[in-house]
Amino acid sequence: MVYQNILSEVKERILYITINREHKLNALNKATLVELADAIAFAGNSEEVSGVLLTGAGEKAFVAGADISEFSDYTIEQGMVLAREGQTNVFDAIESCPKPVVAAVNGFALGGGLELAMACHMRIVSENAKLGLPEVTLGLIPGYGGTQRLTQLVGKGKAIEMIVTADMISAEQAEKIGLVNYVVSQPELIRKAEELLNKIKLRAPLAVASALKAVNASLKDGLNGFDVEIEEFGKCFGTIDFKEGTSAFLEKRKADFTGK
Known part of the structure; x- marks a missing residue:
């Protein structure tokens, strides 16, 4: 597959996947999800890949959310298909990947962006990161596993608070509640993710x-x-x-x- 929305490169057995829609704050549209599904499937099946580093292009956003324009007029049935296919093909596939997937989060990780980061096995965020699930401000709830994974990571009370208030939290707050593994300076973000993956490369x-x-x-x-x-x-x-x-x-x- 020729990718139009992501960049994909294997270097020293690490597959670097960069969501490359900086002009749209790396929002997830259907085409991007298809490409992500393909890249993750490659990672899981390739002997040349021992781990995955997933990030977003630019300094403003990891992924600022889903592309709302694509589903603003959906019916109930279409909405359920959207969530089911996204969860199965991308988010669950990342979680089930036999290779460790590390999210390197720079800037905004909102809605589908935070859900994408939570599907990864570990999360490294820059000090300027802002994380949240704002779906209730659109009359929706998280549909890519957000209600489930956030609860698993931070507990029921804090998950409900974040989801029903739609408030964003800082990188420091995210680390405090166990949502992320590490908070680092912006220049150190990729290096810290690489450090983790390079350590794992030495294991069986x-x-x-x-x-x-x-x-x-x-x-x-x-x-x-x-x-x-x-x-x-x-x-x-x-x-x-x-x-x-x-x-x-x-x-x-x-x-x-x-x-x-």
């Missing part, structure tokens, strides 16, 4: 994927997270990386993992 790739799957299972209805953990733990014993990791530990040397 199949074990990382199993860990992500087990953690996600703790939040899925109908799944027993403990059972998933036991199953994934057992699978690790059948990998070459397990043999390498334990041998390296016993031989007091650095492990050389191959993802097999």
Whole structure:
């Protein structure tokens, strides 16, 4: 696929995805969501990718929201399809990606933008970041998993407050309530995300994927997270990386993992 709305580049086993609609504050339109879905699918299936760094172009916004002009006249049925397809193809796909996905958030992350960041496994934000879910000001609620993931990350009371007041919060507030992992200066944003991903690159790739799957299972209805953990733990014993990791530990040397 030739991308028109995002930039995608693999460097040193990190897939850099940049939402490239700076003139629209990187708002999510249908075409951008299709391209994101394609890029995330590539990341999950490619042996050359060990992690994903997702960010937005420019200094003003990560993603300032969804492109409202595309759905302002939708019916009930069309609205449900919009949410279901977006959640399945993009937001849930990011959360379920077997490679760690880190959001590097600069400036505004509002509505669908915050939902996109919350679908990622970790969030690094710049000091100037503003985060919020303003959908109720449009007569809507978050439709890309925002009500669920925000509650999981910050708890029911704070999630309800943010959603029904539509208030934006600062980077400092976001870190305080556990919504983001780190707050850094603007020039340090990408470097901090790279630091995390480069550290993860040194770990056993199949074990990382199993860990992500087990953690996600703790939040899925109908799944027993403990059972998933036991199953994934057992699978690790059948990998070459397990043999390498334990041998390296016993031989007091650095492990050389191959993802097999």
